[in-house]
Amino acid sequence: MLNLYKNIIPQLVAVDCAIFGYENEELKILLSHRKLEPGKGNWSLIGGFIQEDESLEDAAERIVLQITGLSNIFMEQVATFSKLNRDPGARVISTGFYALIRIDQYAPLLKVEEYDARWIPVTQIPELVFDHNEIVQKAFEKLQILASIDLVGKALLPEKFTLKQLRSLYESFFQRSLDPGNFRKKIHSLNALERLDEKNTEGSKKGAYYFRFKEDDSERIFNRVIKI
């Protein structure tokens, strides 16, 4: 491969993915057990080295596809982590990503046993290898900011869902309870959802209408961030 830059020492480059999903009224993250030394067997994010012919985004998509069976999913960079001794096995520079997937579509390609991947509530994240706890922390903060200025849900909830489910998702994002009435009004004002005629009667006798995200979101309202 062409290289006009001589005498530059190349580095090992990897990606680590914080994969979020939503299930049973809880926001969860997919954690696995590390296959390689050092740290073999410990809890870890899913990651891998970048290949010569792919971008970081390509690598992250490849890895998420392997472990979830899903492609074309929502994914964003968190940050790149490069402390000298973050990985005791070698000097590795790793870019963190966070991904949002629908657990109802989760269908891993790899044998689950191989990685022993599990969905863990974000409130119960164990100690992870290397600096992975820091990556998760930053990923969660980015997700919170996103959820603050845009209605996040399409990537995490099933096709149809109740407002209670959406609210409970938001309560997971912000880790606090939200007023049901005010939440409804806020969501409706965003013009992003459409009500179906169908009701979910699991949670109550009256039944709660199902909603889904509009195909056409041209009238959807986003919050400005600018407040000053």
Add this chain to the structure above:
Amino acid sequence: MLNLYKNIIPQLVAVDCAIFGYENEELKILLSHRKLEPGKGNWSLIGGFIQEDESLEDAAERIVLQITGLSNIFMEQVATFSKLNRDPGARVISTGFYALIRIDQYAPLLKVEEYDARWIPVTQIPELVFDHNEIVQKAFEKLQILASIDLVGKALLPEKFTLKQLRSLYESFFQRSLDPGNFRKKIHSLNALERLDEKNTEGSKKGAYYFRFKEDDSERIFNRVIKI
């Protein structure tokens, strides 16, 4: 150096810095002319390859120090850019940073002619090499978000400044005019500044009070981002 990971192809890793400063009522960015092929002589961000014994943050600080003479400055990651052919000279993965410096303290260590570094208003950014325009764009967006939720100014303005100057800085961030009266009230409500007894009489006969950032910002108010 220890390496437990065999058969992994290492990559060239670099940093590129979008250095912002504020001068004559304008937000500016420090651009240089590229010293190396490919693209030698073209407008470019200031950057360089990461060394074996430093993190990305270390490398960015080193590079900013060389070109501005300043250390301990405000700096944050923008994102990491890794498209396969972003740099025609080789496959280079580059992490973008943005830095905020005070132009009144700017004192480059390297001969300025060597890089031909210049302060260019953000409204007049020329075509840059590779994907540097994209890096600048994302850096500016990050800066806007920061300025939306926190009072940015300490890192860009001189020690003492008038509210008009601060407002003009904010007008540079958001590229729109802000109501003088409402801006004052907003700033005062944030509890971040203290008024000096001194006045600046350059702009008017009456004179405008100088302000500075409080040493103690324990009572300073930050805007929540959470709006839903």
Add this chain to the structure above:
DNA sequence: GCAAAAGTGTTAATTATACACCCATGT
């Protein structure tokens, strides 16, 4: 009928926006 969750309405507090007005001072 009543419990329980869904959904609506009312009010107060806060914040944002537009703009009128007063202030100090060099000429």
Add this chain to the structure above:
DNA sequence: ACATGGGTGTATAATTAACACTTTTGC
């Protein structure tokens, strides 16, 4: 005294937040 930018005040609209109220339906 008056023009000019600095600085303050006021009226209104929009948003947020707390909480009371009505609706539906299975038991």
